[in-house]
Amino acid sequence: xxxxxxxxxxxxxATLALLRKDLLIxxxxxxxxxxxxxxxxxxxxxxxxxxxxxxRLLEKNAGGYFWLAVLFASVLSLGESFRxxxxxxxxxxxxxxxxxxxxxxxxxxxxxxxxxxxLGTLLLPVxxxxxxxxxxxxxxxxxxxxxxxxxxxxxxxxxxxxxxxNARARDVLLPLLLFPLVxxxxxxxxKATTLVLQGDPMNQLGxxxxxxxxxxxIYWGVGFMLFPRIIED
Amino acid sequence: xxxxIKWGLPVVGLVVLGIGWYLGLAWAPPDREMGDVQxxxxxxxxxxxxxxxAMFLNFVMAVTHLLKSKPxxxxxxxxxxxxxxxxxxxxxxxxxxxxxxxxxWGVYWSWDPRLTSEAIMLVTYTGYLVLRRFVEDPDKRxxxxxxxxxxxxxxxxxxxxxxxxxRSLHQVQSSPKTVDPQMVLPLRVSAIGxxxxxxxxxxxxxxxxxxxxxxxxxxxxxxxxSGAPSVHDTPKVA
Numbered sequence: 001x002x003x004x005x006x007x008x009x010x011x012x013x014a015t016l017a018l019l020r021k022d023l024l025i026x027x028x029x030x031x032x033x034x035x036x037x038x039x040x041x042x043x044x045x046x047x048x049x050x051x052x053x054x055x056r057l058l059e060k061n062a063g064g065y066f067w068l069a070v071l072f073a074s075v076l077s078l079g080e081s082f083r084x085x086x087x088x089x090x091x092x093x094x095x096x097x098x099x100x101x102x103x104x105x106x107x108x109x110x111x112x113x114x115x116x117x118x119l120g121t122l123l124l125p126v127x128x129x130x131x132x133x134x135x136x137x138x139x140x141x142x143x144x145x146x147x148x149x150x151x152x153x154x155x156x157x158x159x160x161x162x163x164x165x166n167a168r169a170r171d172v173l174l175p176l177l178l179f180p181l182v183x184x185x186x187x188x189x190x191k192a193t194t195l196v197l198q199g200d201p202m203n204q205l206g207x208x209x210x211x212x213x214x215x216x217x218i219y220w221g222v223g224f225m226l227f228p229r230i231i232e233d
Numbered sequence: 234x235x236x237x238i239k240w241g242l243p244v245v246g247l248v249v250l251g252i253g254w255y256l257g258l259a260w261a262p263p264d265r266e267m268g269d270v271q272x273x274x275x276x277x278x279x280x281x282x283x284x285x286x287a288m289f290l291n292f293v294m295a296v297t298h299l300l301k302s303k304p305x306x307x308x309x310x311x312x313x314x315x316x317x318x319x320x321x322x323x324x325x326x327x328x329x330x331x332x333x334x335x336x337x338w339g340v341y342w343s344w345d346p347r348l349t350s351e352a353i354m355l356v357t358y359t360g361y362l363v364l365r366r367f368v369e370d371p372d373k374r375x376x377x378x379x380x381x382x383x384x385x386x387x388x389x390x391x392x393x394x395x396x397x398x399x400r401s402l403h404q405v406q407s408s409p410k411t412v413d414p415q416m417v418l419p420l421r422v423s424a425i426g427x428x429x430x431x432x433x434x435x436x437x438x439x440x441x442x443x444x445x446x447x448x449x450x451x452x453x454x455x456x457x458x459s460g461a462p463s464v465h466d467t468p469k470v471a
Contacts, residue, residue: 156384163377168367176363177381180356183349184391218387226380229299 011106014099018107023114025084032080033115036073037122043069044123048130058131063194066127067186070120071153075175077115078157081108082165095231105227109158109220116150136199145196148212149189155219156181162230188212242433250426253279257419273333274416279424280326283431287319288358288389290435295382298375306446309375312382313365314438318431320358327351338402346395347403354392357385371449 009017026032047065048058058065085091094104124142127133135142157178164173192208257275264271294312298304330348331341342348361381368374396405409417 159380159384163364163381166368166373167364167377168369173360173364173367177360180353180360181384181388183353219384222384222387226299226383229376230380232376 009099011100011103014097014103015106015110018094018103019110022081022084022107022111026111026115032077033118036077036115036119039076040069040073040119040123041126043072044126044130055132059133060198061194062127062131062133062197063192064190065131066120066123066193067149067190069123070116070149071179071182071186073119074112074116074153074157075178077119078112078154078161078178079165079170079174081112081158081161086165091231092233095233101228101231102224104231105158105162105224108162109154109223112154112158112161113147113150116153117146120146120150133197135197137196137205141196141205142193144209145189145192145212148209148216149185149192151216152185152189152212152219153182155216155223159223159227159230162227185212185215188215238433238436242429242436246426246429246433248426249429250423253419253421253423253426257416257423261415261419262413267337270333270336273329275419275423277326277329277333278420279427280322280329282424283427284319284323284326285389285393286428287315287322287431287435288354288386291315291319291358291382292386292389295379295386298379299383304375306371306375306443306450309371309379310442310446311435311439312379313362313442314435316358316361316382318435318438320355320362322431323351323355323358327355343402345402346399347392347401350388350392350395354385354388357388361385371446 044065047068051057082091085094095101124135157174160174160177160181164170164177167173188208188211192205192212195205195208254275258272261272261275263269291312294308294315298308298312301308327348334343335341361378364381365374365378368377395401396403412420
């Protein structure tokens with residue numbers, strides 16, 4: 001039998017292969033998704049305890065609380081996203097593969113995005129039950145906000161997770177670096193969600209989504225360019 | 234040359250800044266609406282200008298560090314000192330702004346886009362400096378903090394243009410055309426004085442950072458808190 005020559009693998013192929021590997025590991029344990037879903041639900045519950053059982057107030061601010069819960073959960077999820085690689089020096093193995101190192105960034109950031117979208121989808125029924133929210137402008141708008149917001153948290157978050165997973169005091173470092181940076185994304189995602197939930201009479205949704213899109217373009221671009229420098233030895 | 238920067242620059246800077254502040258606080262006329270409260274401008278505005286300049290220097294050093302194939306310690310040390318000096322100047326600028334805001338706006342702090350983006354900037358660079366303390370390997374620290382500096386610098390144009398884009402509570406930057414010449418002169422003199430002081434301070438901090446870096450590379454156990462095991466920690470064989 002002739003030994004098969006290794007086929008060159010492109011950026012997209014490598015990204016999908018790595019993403020498949022990460023999702024498979026996640027699917028087999030489901031540890032990360034379970035943890036962040038319960039954490040985020042507990043956060044939503046805590047807001048109603050901290051503010052008192054005023055359903056009108058909770059409904060009015062639901063967009064902000066939702067994104068704060070997602071942000072806090074995303075820090076947990078991002079912190080875990082490089083754990084598989086940092087154990088047993090697996091990052092060296094991944095880096096030695098004849099593939100573009102930027103594929104590691106894309107696969108990790110897309111994996112984090114998918115996890116946050118799943119989290120957001122599971123949180124919505126909880127918000128309906130706890131805060132009494134309605135979706136005024138439709139689920140397509142809500143899905144767009146959720147997707148763009150999750151992408152926006154994941155793009156810089158993955159860069160910072162890769163850095164802090166190798167630094168001392170990583171649990172402090174990741175939120176310290178990430179929170180100030182994602183404030184524009186958090187603000188626009190929360191405003192857009194509030195508009196989706198409560199109606200958009202002044203047609204403002206588009207401008208907030210545009211801001212989110214711009215944030216995504218900048219940080220996905222910068223992260224994609226700079227990531228190989230972070231993991232090089 | 235080195236001695237001139239070390240001793241001459243701060244002395245000249247202090248003298249020029251003293252002249253600028255004298256002109257601003259005693260010679261220039263009080264503002265028609267705000268009165269003497271407006272005079273804090275001669276302190277506040279130069280501080281913010283120099284903070285932005287230092288942060289921009291940090292960004293340039295970070296980009297240059299990443300672009301060079303064999304970067305030395307000079308760029309990294311300059312980036313560190315620029316971030317530190319910029320953070321102190323920016324914080325002082327924010328405090329003077331708050332002191333001015335209380336009698337003028339009635340509050341120390343308002344969630345105005347300029348103030349908010351400035352606060353985000355200060356927290357971002359605090360994170361940058363914290364990261365530097367938490368990474369032991371000097372090579373990795375230099376590269377990683379350069380990446381963080383570039384990601385954080387995206388906020389700088391937002392801080393600068395926020396007053397034009399949103400037109401909120403904080404006034405738009407004035408230009409010599411809109412301000413009385415008797416106010417432009419003290420502002421310019423104060424700014425030049427503070428610029429000289431900032432350069433002197435940057436050089437001083439840079440020399441310390443560079444010495445630290447060289448000590449770190451040459452003798453990892455020489456620095457406290459470097460994480461490297463010292464001879465005293467070696468477990469004794471029983």
